[in-house]
Amino acid sequence: MSNQKPAIPKGTRDFGPEEMSKRNYIFNTIKGVFQKHGYAQIETPAMENLDTLLGKYGEEGDKLLFKILNSGDFLNGIDPLKMQASGANATSLLLCEKGLRYDLTVPFARYVVQHRDEIKFPFRRFQIQPVWRADRPQKGRYREFYQCDADIIGSTSLLNEADLISIIDEVFGKLAVRVKIKINNRKILAGIADYIGQPDKIIDITVAIDKLDKIGMDAVMQELQLKGLEVQSIYKLEPLFAITGDNRAKLSQLRRILQNSESGIQGIEETEKLFGYMDTLAIPSETELGISLARGLNYYTGTIIEVKALDAEIGSVCGGGRYDDLTGIFGLKDVSGVGISFGADRIYDVMNNLNLFQAGSKTASKVLFANYGDKEVKYCLPLLSQLWQKDINAELYPDPVKLSKQFSYADSKNIPFMVLVGEDEMKEGFITVKNLFSGEQQKVSSVNEIIEIIGQKN
RNA sequence: GUGGUCGUAGCUCAGUUGGUUAGAGCGCCAGAUUGUGGCUCUGGAGGUCGCCGGUUCGAGCCCGGUCUUCCACCCCA
Structure with missing residues (x-):
């Protein structure tokens, strides 16, 4: 048999011990802030029924769903001719009834409906789990990645938005990542579509507007023209992009422009109220009203x-x-809800690039017991056990190999102390503890003395 | 899904217009040093040159396909 080459699917990754300790730092930070704000954790299955997932993310989203082939004889009752005729996409629906989740929000919605009798509203939940997208991988873009979601469902109050923004601010503050929080409102976008007289084109308009920063106004207008918008309508957009000033100034200019659009005014009022709450909470992060911010899945209806x-x-x-x-x-x-989702993998990439992870803590163990052989091991095991009982991270080298090897093992794992018990120690009844950083070495006679030397803390 | 790009030792990378036996640094293993690591010195192991096919007397190098990586678009965390 030929050797098979070890590999993992495109866009997925292994995480080694060091990466995991960094990732856990992010997860724990986010989790801690979620809990502080009263959110309770849930988990849902990696796979959902396809009909739960389909149609929730727009046409693009449906294409990016990983589908799971039915078990058993999945071809049973499938007519090959019909299969050929209906094409790959339609056929996949005959062969697959499950799919991997694409985000955590839709499974959450399903969860809420399914468990509505057990849930006390308003319901604050958080969820930290991987999601999968059959996207083409790129920088900061993976096929399997973790989302950290917090949602509050069953309340229309804008206090919830303010709460979530406060969470965002706290999380990135703790992680020491400098961010800008951009805020918009879908109703303002709808107002813009009203204003230029193309309310039916709101999706095309928002998608194009979203690229303003990236491709510039001319390109945006060109794209809109391609999407079939009237040239006249497109020119009406211009004054919208000219609004300036701080968030409040922008909102009042917008109010004038969108004065005839009911949803536009509603969006502006909501946003003004939200900024009011944020001022009161004194959010330190930079926050900005960005009317070019349109991204977001089709189901957003208010704040973005x-x-x-x-x-x-x-x-x-x-x-x-x-x-x-x-x-x-x-x-x-x-039932109205509002939620946010942290992209843990991207946060990791940012922190890694900026060297924001604290050095050290590379190892779990504080002490390594050298292994001199069976007799010595038997002598050491009770000592080791006592350290464990004191919650001190410690390990014994498993094989009686030569000492220099055991030392370099400790070095490479950054283990600060070694306990050496060999023939001499056993004969005379003491224990040698060596500090590997200073090279200092001393003889002690009890576990308590070991603890004293190495310090309690892990 | 469209267009481009990358792949040589465990890791980072050299490798000339196609020419004999594919190299370096780091790491690993052994020894110098039999109960003491990091430093130094000496030696050693380790390669289907991503994979499949083609051109050629001859391919790591040229051509085609494929997989992977990264990038742009689309879209998104």
Whole structure:
């Protein structure tokens, strides 16, 4: 048999011990802030029924869903001719009834509807799990990545938005990542579509506007023309991009321009109220009204939030928004929710590039017991056990190899202390403890003395 | 999904217009040093040159396909 080459699927990654300790630092930080704000953790399965997932993320999203082939004889009852005729996409729906989740929000909506009788609203939940997208990998873009979601569902209050923004600010503050929080409102975008007289083109308009920073106004207008917008309508957009000043000034200019659009005014009022709350909370992060911010899945209906890292070129590190009727499709009407999602993998990339992870803590062990052979090991095991009982991270070298090897093992793992018990120690009844950083070495006679030397803390 | 790009030792990378036996540094192993690491010195192991096919007397190098990496678009965390 030929050797098979070890490999993992495109766009997925292994995480080694060092990466995991950094990743856990991020996860624990986010989790801690979520819990501080009263959110409770849930988990949902990696796979959902395809009909739960399909149609929630737009046409593009559906294409990016990983589908799971049915078990058993999945060809049973499938007509090959029909298969050929209907094409790959339609056929996949005959062969697959499950798919990997694409985000955490839709499974959450499903969860809320399914468990509505057990849930006390308003419900604050958080969820930290991987999601999968059959996208083509790129920088900061993976096929398997973790999202850290916090949502509050069953309340329309803008206090919830303010709460989530405060969470964003705290998380990035703790992680020492400088960010800009951009805020917009889908109703303002709808107002813009109203204003230029093309309310039916809101999706095309928002998608194009979203690229303003990147490709410039001319290119945006060109794209809109391609999408079939009237030239006249497109020119009406111009004054919108000319608004300037701080957030409040921008909002009042917008109010004048969109005065005839009901949803536009509503969006402006919501946003003004939200900025009011944020002022009261005194959020230290930079926050900005960005009417060019449109990204977001089709289900957002109100506030839209996006967070960019200031010191790194990478997509957004956190995004979110309000969705008024996400649960409606599962049969639970009139339940509004708002949520955010941290992209842990991107945050990791940013922090790694900026060297924001604290050095050290590379190892778990504080002490390595040298292994001189069976007799000595038997003598050491009770000592080791006592250290464990004192919650001190310690390990015994498993094989009686020559000492220099055991020393370099400790070196490479940054283990600060070694305990040496050989023939001499056993004969005379003492224990040698060596500090590998200073090279200092001393003889002690009890576990307590060992602890004293190495210090309690791990 | 469209267009481009990368792949040589465990890691980072050299490798001339196609020419004999593919190199370096780091790491690893052994020894100098039999109960003491980091430093130094000496020696050693380790390669289907991503994979498959083609051109050629001859391919790491040229051509085609494929997989992977990274990048732009689309879209997104």
